[in-house]
Amino acid sequence: ANEEENTGNVKRELEKVFDLALKATVRNETDVRPLIAACTAKFGDYQCNNAMGLWSKIKGKGTEFKGPQPVGQAIMKNLPPSEMIESCSVAGPGFVNVVLSKNWMAKNIQKMLVDGIETWAPKLRVKKAVVDFSSPNIAKEMHVGHLRSTIIGDSLARMLEFSNVEVLRRNHVGDWGTQFGMLIEYLFEKFPNSEDANETAIGELQEFYRRSKNRFDSDPAFKERAQQAVVRLQSGEPKYHEAWAQICEISRKEFDKVYKRLRVDLEEKGESFYNPYIPGVIDELSKQGLVEESQGARVIFIEGVNIPLIIVKSDGGFNYASTDLAALWYRLNEEKAEWIIYVTDVGQQLHFDMVFSAAKRAGWLSADDSTYPKASHVGFGLVLGEDGKRLRTRFSEVVRLVDLLDEAKNRSKAVLIERGKDKEWTEEELEQTAEAVGYGAAKYFDLKNNRLTNYTFSFDQMLNDKGNTAVYLLYAHARICSIIRKSGKDIEELKKTGSLVLDHADERALGLHLLHFSEVIEEALTNLLPNVVCEYLYNLSEYFTRFYSNCQVVGSAEETSRLLLCEATATVMRKCFHLLGIVPVYKI
Ligand code: ARG
Incomplete structure (x- = not known):
């Protein structure tokens, strides 16, 4: 058969199977897409949620079904045989619950270990994207807001790159203006x-x-x-x-x-770069009849917004919006990007909404946000000081970024020295670890929040080794690495010759979470939310802890399999760190 290759994305794989079941259940409904989600309840691992929607579509049309539950039953009955599925059941108004086969799960995880985590990368429809991030202003120093943009933008760029999208990492510096x-x-x-x-x-x-x-x-x-x-x-x-x-x-x-x-990594193309393109772009928009006169300025009116987008000021000068229109035009037409992502504070949301609306009116962007070319604004909230106000220091208006990073690193180093690491490690190892932990902690502390919410900055919380912090997670990763090291086994050899099984409930639960990786990254990218990756990573460490406290690894009869599960956990953790821009540490 012409079977498509396994993507490593469980949700996608199940969609393929359920697609066939749905087609067999309702032959006349052609545009039914399978709705698959990971289960939150204990009835299964995944569920298919199509029955209710299907029922409301077909109930007026003389169907033989008597309600959503029988539709669910029929979907289940029509499932083609699949080695993925252990068993199914129908619950409530037709939800089809799926219990995955643990052999299939184990085989998939082991396959990832052999073929590499890249085989679990999301598959996106888009080939080329621009991520416009960091973008500080010349002569004004970078501040915490730019730190947020840099960290969030870098993480999004990393996720896209991991998904084989060509990414233009653009630093749209403010290098032009009065x-x-x-x-x-x-x-x-x-x-x-x-x-x-x-x-x-x-x-x-x-x-x-x-x-x-x-x-x-x-x-x-x-x-x-x-x-x-x-x-x-x-x-x-x-x-x-x-x-x-x-x-x-x-x-x-x-x-x-x-x-x-x-x-x-960033490539600077500042505002000045687009300056020569502005007149031509305004010409094009004018020819389309989008530009109007208003109080001496040239503007574009946007539906639903009561102020117009000014693109030529009344003194004839260009502004932030003129530059952004020219930049958008350039990115779409010269650089041929299909997805343009802008990372700035939420305060700029209206500006981007208006620029995007103008571009839609001009036919540059698809009118429908679910198709390309499209533009997205990734807004983020404020960083607050412990007094609940916008973060400031006594000496300058905003906390200087470098100081913040220095302090994070120095504090991490002090902790390592307190633990006597300066006697065990070379000075270089100490420096590198302090840096990975300190900078990693600063990044994670920012990324773990939903970007839209304001968060309160605190060194103590950021560097706490017990809570949901990079310090805790980096230590957890290092501990897994040391379990493998201390076993004295050649893990590369085991990947090929050993075999992974998921017999214990805690092994299975950990395995299932590992298998969620691909769909979680896809979700994080679809909604442009790095915190989804943080949450996944933190939960992974919790599943691992449960497994490790209930299942003996070294010296047990299942040692080989469990070492492989440790290795799979460490591999996925490292990829999450990588996607968040955090450098992993291997010993602690
Ligand atoms: N320089 C601006 C600021 O510091 C951010 C620029 C964002 N990018 C853009 N294409 N407008 O607020």
């Missing part, structure tokens, strides 16, 4: 000789920004020159362009330090 007039003018004033204006001389760019802003606000003559400078920069005068490039370069170096620490 603030450059005052920055350039201040630079000229401070360093009349351009050679002197280097990184060390300028120092903290944020401070430089503040001082030039003070000049701008207090001296009308300076203000006048700054406004002139914007015009001269935008008309491409070399001296102004060079000063601009110099300021950007200093900022870039600062940003890169953070990306390097976080091990985040």
Whole structure:
């Protein structure tokens, strides 16, 4: 038979089987899609939820069925034989509960161990995506909000990449706009000789920004020159362009330090890049009749929103929205991306809603969000201080990112030293572990919350080794690795020669959770929610703990199988860490 290959995604596999059963049950209904979900109750592992919906579709049409329950019975009876399924039952108004075959489960997990976790990657319809994330503004320092965007965006990009989507990781830095007039003018004033204006001389760019802003606000003559400078920069005068490039370069170096620490890859295409495309794009939109005049500005009206999207200001200048329209056009037409994802605070939601609506009206994006090309805004909430207010420090408006990372790392290192690791490990191992734990903890603490909710920042909670933290999970992973190491067995050999069984209830429960991996990642991607992966990872460690406390591994009759189950758990944990941008540790 022309059987499709097993995807490692249990839900998808069951959909294939139930699709046949549904077609055999109601021959006249052609557009019925199987509704399969993991069970929350104890009646089975998965359930098929089609009976009720089908019943309401067919009941007026002279069907032989007497209600949803018999429809469920018929679906069950029509299931083709499948080695996946151990048994089925029908409950309530026709839910078909499926108990998976534990042999099939075990075989699948072992197959993953041999062929690699990549075989469990979700299969998406999209080939190329843009993730627009981090995107700080030049001369203004990166702050905790940008940290959130960097961490969330990186995780989404990793999930897409794991799913074989080509991802353009875009840093849409704010490198264009009127603030450059005052920055350039201040630079000229401070360093009349351009050679002197280097990184060390300028120092903290944020401070430089503040001082030039003070000049701008207090001296009308300076203000006048700054406004002139914007015009001269935008008309491409070399001296102004060079000063601009110099300021950007200093900022870039600062940003890169953070990306390097976080091990985040990003490719900068700042706002300035799209500037030359704006007139053409506005032309195209105008030709389609989308652009109207309103109080001297050129705008696009959006249905259901009472303010229009301004795309040319009344002074003729372009703005954030003009740039975003040009960037969207470029990403769709030049870069041929099918899914464009923007990661910013929820405060920008209206802006993106309006830009996307305009693009739909222009026919750039599919009108229906379930098909491509599509754009998604990934909004996130605030980080609060322990006083419940937006996180700030005494010294600056926002907590400096680097300080935050330093502190996380230093605290982790102190704990490791307290545990005497400085005597066991080399200095390098100590550093690497402290960094993996510290930075991992900062990332996980952010990602584990639903991104839309505000969360309260706390070093103590973030670095707690008992709760739902990266510290706890990294330690759990390291412990599994040490169980395998200490067994003295060659795990690569066992993968090929040993065999995995799931006889004990706790082995089976752990195995079932492992098999949920692929569908969980798919769900996380569909809804753009990394916290779904965190929750899965945390539950995995709980299933493992239950298994490990009730099933002896080393020295038992089932040692080989149980070592393989340990290895499968560690493998899936590592992939979750990877998708969250966390570096695993192997010993602790
Ligand atoms: N620079 C903006 C900020 O700091 C974020 C840019 C997001 N991306 C975009 N295409 N608008 O708020």
